[in-house]
Amino acid sequence: MLSVFWVRVNDTMSFDNAYREIGRQLKIPGLEDDKADVKRLVKTRLSQESTGKWLMIVDNADDFEMFYRDKDSNFGGLSDFLPFSTLGAIIFTTRDRQAAIRYARSNVIDINEMDDEESRQLLQRSIQNKDLIKDSDEATRLLKLLLNLPLAIIQAAAYLDANSITIAKYLGIYEEGTNTSIELLSRGFEGIWRYPGMKDPVATTWLVSFEQIQKRNPLAADYMAFMSCISGQDIPWSLLPPASLINKTEALGTLKAFAFIKERTSRESYDMHRLVHIAMQNWLKIKDEWWAWNQKSLERVSTIFPWPQHQNRAVWMIYLPHAQHIIATFNMQLSKTKELLGNLLHNLERCFNIKGQYTEAEAMYRQTLQLTETMLGKDHPSTLTSTNNLALSLDHQGKYAEAEALNRQTLQLREIVLGKDHPDTLTSINNLTLSLYQQGRYAEVEALY
Numbered sequence: 001m002l003s004v005f006w007v008r009v010n011d012t013m014s015f016d017n018a019y020r021e022i023g024r025q026l027k028i029p030g031l032e033d034d035k036a037d038v039k040r041l042v043k044t045r046l047s048q049e050s051t052g053k054w055l056m057i058v059d060n061a062d063d064f065e066m067f068y069r070d071k072d073s074n075f076g077g078l079s080d081f082l083p084f085s086t087l088g089a090i091i092f093t094t095r096d097r098q099a100a101i102r103y104a105r106s107n108v109i110d111i112n113e114m115d116d117e118e119s120r121q122l123l124q125r126s127i128q129n130k131d132l133i134k135d136s137d138e139a140t141r142l143l144k145l146l147l148n149l150p151l152a153i154i155q156a157a158a159y160l161d162a163n164s165i166t167i168a169k170y171l172g173i174y175e176e177g178t179n180t181s182i183e184l185l186s187r188g189f190e191g192i193w194r195y196p197g198m199k200d201p202v203a204t205t206w207l208v209s210f211e212q213i214q215k216r217n218p219l220a221a222d223y224m225a226f227m228s229c230i231s232g233q234d235i236p237w238s239l240l241p242p243a244s245l246i247n248k249t250e251a252l253g254t255l256k257a258f259a260f261i262k263e264r265t266s267r268e269s270y271d272m273h274r275l276v277h278i279a280m281q282n283w284l285k286i287k288d289e290w291w292a293w294n295q296k297s298l299e300r301v302s303t304i305f306p307w308p309q310h311q312n313r314a315v316w317m318i319y320l321p322h323a324q325h326i327i328a329t330f331n332m333q334l335s336k337t338k339e340l341l342g343n344l345l346h347n348l349e350r351c352f353n354i355k356g357q358y359t360e361a362e363a364m365y366r367q368t369l370q371l372t373e374t375m376l377g378k379d380h381p382s383t384l385t386s387t388n389n390l391a392l393s394l395d396h397q398g399k400y401a402e403a404e405a406l407n408r409q410t411l412q413l414r415e416i417v418l419g420k421d422h423p424d425t426l427t428s429i430n431n432l433t434l435s436l437y438q439q440g441r442y443a444e445v446e447a448l449y
Helices: 012-026 038-046 097-104 116-126 136-145 150-163 167-176 179-185 201-216 218-228 245-257 274-286 290-304 313-329 335-354 358-376 381-396 400-417 423-438 442-448
Strands: 002-008 053-059 088-092 269-271
Touching: 002 012, 012 038, 012 313, 088 097, 116 136, 116 150, 136 167, 150 167, 150 201, 150 245, 167 201, 179 201, 179 274, 201 218, 201 245, 201 274, 218 245, 218 274, 218 290, 274 290, 290 313, 290 335, 313 335, 335 358, 358 381, 381 400, 381 423, 400 423, 423 442
Parallel strands: 002 053, 053 088
Antiparallel strands: none
């Protein structure tokens, strides 16, 4: 029996989550331990021939450097965690041919566009009401307009089914879309499918369907806007803005019917195709609603994200990639978002510390420090707490000299702002001794103690 594992790579977090899911499928013991090195555990299990035959599909592997870092780097990249077994195989999918050659050298397989017959078969499989595609000439014309692109064909078929209209009528609606809107919607798509004078088929089919969704179910349109502001993969039901059970079910049913989202079988969560994600973002920008929806998404995620503990790990692990996506999107200088961003960053710091991912925690601490400095000033006690936390994160990574410098800076400011006898000042002295101790400077440690 062949086991197939799918790893979609948007960033290191998506890789981590995919490996955790593989670990659950393999029932690896100790997986939920706070300090478990999940990637290492999965690699070890899959590298054992006793695991049997397996195929790992590493999808969207466009960033070669994410897998194979510079040889002088302390971290070799995600390739350190790819398993090897004579009974296993790994397939990388990428849109970057240079990356493909670097991954596989001569073992590159080019996937060409579908031919007319393959496209017709996909249309026939995708549509439930076969009567709608009886006219062979109209079907041929539609597939030609869609340039045989799978996503565009699936979106068109979903629209035909959802509205029970003929291909001829759909073609009329399709051709009504303005070239300007289509061009704006397709920004960020790959250009290899573009032909002079032709509309982008994915953006066009998206627009036709989305305009119908807006009229039919405004909540579904709102969910699309919300989903475009968070990660497009593994979106949990519970994260979506609140609504009655029936309204929420109908809205998600509408989005599934139009092939805008796909429900996962493992749990109540949904995926959105990358180009659908981009098209929705571009639509919000065209309508000047992008930042408003980002604000709503930040408010929702900040509200629902729990204080991370071991007991609720399953919950915050699902929300974590979406919180990271929002943090990466927001401008730290926007005054309306600062308090919410600060709270969310504080939660993320805690998440990464629990997982022992101190490099990621450091990045969050640096962002929090930048935010508190901007909001409150360098001398504010909350800013000094952020500096103190960053120093501890550096200590955890063995960056003792950097930690020492920050601890000295924090100590000096706390003595001025809070006084020499304040508990926070004494905490800074203690933290400074830790940095010095790790460097073997015991006489200085003794004096401070």
